Amino acid sequence: MDEQIITNELLKRYLQGKCTVAEQQLIADFLDDPNNLILLHQIMAEQTNSLWDSSADVPQHDRGQITVWQRRLHERMEEEQLIPSDKTKPNLRKRGIIPIRQRIQWYAAAILLFVGLGALLWLWIPQGAKPSEQLVHQKNRITPGSDRAILKLADGSTISLSDAAKGSIADQGGVKVQKTAEGEIVYAAVDKRASTQSYNSINTPNGGQYRVTLPDGSRAWLNAASSLTYPVEFEKKERRVKMTGEVYFEIAKITNENKERVPFFVETDKQVIQVLGTTFNVNAYADEPYDCTTLLEGSVRLVAAHSGKSELLKPGQQALVGNNMLLSEADIQQNLAWINGYFIFRREDLGGILRKIARWYDVTVECPPELSTMKFTGKVSRSQSLSAVTEMIASINKVKLEIKERRIIVKK
Incomplete structure (x- = not known):
């Protein structure tokens, strides 16, 4: 299908001062x-x-x-x-x-x-689009996600981190768990009683995100609908965690008594990532066709669970792991946009865009298959309300988005 720049109708609306507040905020x-x-x-x-x-x-x-x-x-x-x-x-x-x-x-x-x-550059609009009423507004404003997560301790008890007061929130065999003034969870060993067999996990719901400093000093940021499982105290020979969803890591450089780097492993359903002091992002949502690992600094080795294939990733590269493994140059800005508080889409399928929106705003989506393959390019803040984001998408005059309760219904 032929492509052209954004429709003249939207441009004229801006010239006439008729664009929405949402379109002007960026x-x-x-x-x-x-x-x-x-x-x-x-x-x-x-x-x-x-x-x-x-x-x-x-x-x-x-x-x-x-x-x-x-x-x-x-x-x-x-x-x-x-x-x-x-x-x-x-x-x-x-x-x-x-x-x-x-x-x-x-x-x-x-x-x-x-x-x-006009605040958002929606490009790659199908030619021949006609003006229409794109969005049916709702009275109840659906707000964006926030810092919310559940911490599961080694004994099976759980703590709502958004509700927990600042300061010490748990003591597990000599390892204290504290919530900082900034809302981050930090682990600190006060003696050697901790068992390496004790595990904690953090789970963010749809509409949640959270950050944690692990027992070794490594830091992790969890996106919506994600989880991270890790030991209360890491072993001396290796550090190993398991994750689902999307997590951004900054791995602390740790050496053993022989001054050798202690490797850090991240496991997902589709791959195992071996790390030495490194900064990287892993997108491993179950409803996505592949895991995407993006490397910013250092080096990581990936091993595909399905095939056993192994590849070394260099800074600026990404690896897509599904039935196969594919290495390519990464769009760092797009892949890490969520860490900086944005959605950035570059010729992305509407289906993929709506999955991101559904996780962050804790909504469900109904979208016909023939519409889910439409390509969009744009940038919008994750702090916007759901109606502001859907209004941006609907402004292309090719799809209608209706919000009913906590559902987004996409129509021609």
Whole structure:
């Protein structure tokens, strides 16, 4: 199917001041990137002349608004010293920016600025979309997830971490569990009575997330609908944990009496990851087609449970493990967006997007198979309400999203 930039109807709504508050709330985030300012300025400068010369039927008030916003953008760039001279204009390819002039119509290019200022850049919209009423609002506002988790102790008792007071919350055979002022769980050994056979686990529900400092000083951030099981005290020869869902790890570098690194192992249903001091993210949700491990620093070795295949992952790479194992360059920004409080989608299936939304907002989704394969690109804060996020998706004029109680119903 042919693709084009975001529909002119949405652009016109912005020009006329008719965009929703949700669409405007990410303006600052978009403009924080100097590359966006530079690229938008160049496109505006190059394409506006063709707008004036075109015989296309463009309303005069739209032309005037384009001129005003181009001037404002230029002034802002001058203030931030982002406008280079003619001799020092940046090479877009060297800066890692892909020129987009070749794939946008002159009208969309001339007012692309307003898309960026509209808070969310929904790209790759199927051509021929018609305006429609996309979203049926609900009275009950569904809020985003928060720091919520259940800690299961070695004796089987459980503690609601969101309800627990700050300070010491458990003492397990000489290992104290404390909740910090920031809400993080920290383990501290006070004597040697702890047994290596004692295990704790943290479980986040749909709509929850949490962070924990493990007994060895390693740190883990759990996304929604995730779990992490670990010993109250690690063995001296190795450190081993089990997880489900999605967890971001920062592994502490530990050496034994021979000054050798003590390896750290992460087990999922599909793989075993061997780690030496490393920072990485593991997405291992059962409803996803594969586990995705993204390496930021250090090195990890992955062994696929199904085939036994082993691969060494380098920083900046990701491994997809299902029936097979595939290594490729990772989109770090997208894969780790949740840690920074965002959803970022780049040509992602609607089905995958809705699974992420369902976990974070603790809702269910009904989406026809033929719609679940539609591709979207966008960025939105995880702190937005559910209605704000679904409104962004519905703005492409191709799907309708109805929220009933805690269900998202997707229709043509």
